[in-house]
Amino acid sequence: MTTKSHGKHGDFAIEAKGLVKRFKSGKAYVEVLKKVDFDARHGDLTMVMGPSGSGKSTLIAALSGLLRPEEGRVDTLDVDDLWKLSSGKIDKFRLDHCGFIFQGFNLFPALTALQQVETVLKFQGLTPAAAKKRATLALEEVGLKPRLHQRPSALSGGEKQRVAIARALAKDPQILFADEPTSALDGENGQIVIRLLRRAASEHGAAVICVTHDPRLEEWADRVIKIEDGIIIDDQRRTPNPNATLASHH
Template identity: 45%
Template structure:
């Protein structure tokens, strides 16, 4: 980190560009993106389908490499780290909730949620105890032994959220975390995220189309066609602007 201001940032994205494909089919998906994700904040990323949101959060999470640009995550310069070091860093410090949940079908809920802890060498019994705590927090205390196929979409989404929170990562990144949730469970999940951010050391970055949850954001970044076109800081005097609310749905 080069200065104190950056130290407060969970992610500092500077001039990130990314293309897919070659030659005539080459598609530039991210075009010199700048974005700061502050610790203590819930940052939301909005924009029409296909504008590059998932690509951007995959780069911040270290699962995809940018073609160009600077990227510091929790004080680490990802460009200077080996793939193996990034994998380790991600397992320890980042909780990622995929749009498609990516639960392991052969494992029970409690086992799925235990995975990030087991990777870190926590004993199976301790991991299971902690996994059950977090599952209870997302309202799934009666589903420990179920497998993903035995759950509704909303329940699977909550298992994925529990798995992303279980190891208390410093940066939680989620692709549409409330899309499959009804109002009550969406509220439960957003309260969990607010608790995470309230600690001030941790940050939550959410891709969303869900108008119901914008008021939980501290910062809303709006993307269009591979660029961040507007960043809006939300507080008591500055509610989410109406024009950011009715973005195209997936």
């Protein structure tokens, strides 16, 4: 079960030091993260921006226990050195404390919106009745009350992304990772999504880490970190504007 004791706004949710990740490319190794230090705080929407191939997704994967770095450590919540845990414990940590939102939605085609969210909650140990109640609330919170019983094929791209967000938020994660969450959406739906991420940080105290190409999303951020070629080249705090508007792509 999820612990409900969130870190306070401003506390560190993640502190990583000296992360190095290399991939083999033919006979050589390419260093994709070059001794990256990174931290993220509860209550912050932290944007990670940088060109294609700069290492953003690799960084998220190393921070969340999905991809083992060759060097460095990740301290997160009450865990010292995540990568020292067994893979079962890392999976459990992720299930209990982390939410994920990806560009491709990652929904199960056969399940209704309600079932997509319920399934994760049942995995976490909620009873079917409790899972149904919590899933319904999470979907209502993202404005999908009229769509609870639709399968992905009957939903628009924006609605699908909102299901994915409801699924990630239903367990009230202390850390929320979003990788290009708006890139497949038009301006109006992109705005709904970024506002939900903003709210997860401000109202639920989650540390929200959002990888994006889209400089327009900076408006909502508390902090903007720029990464280039595996190195953090800039790290600025800013005052978010939760009422900013995102012009449509189209």
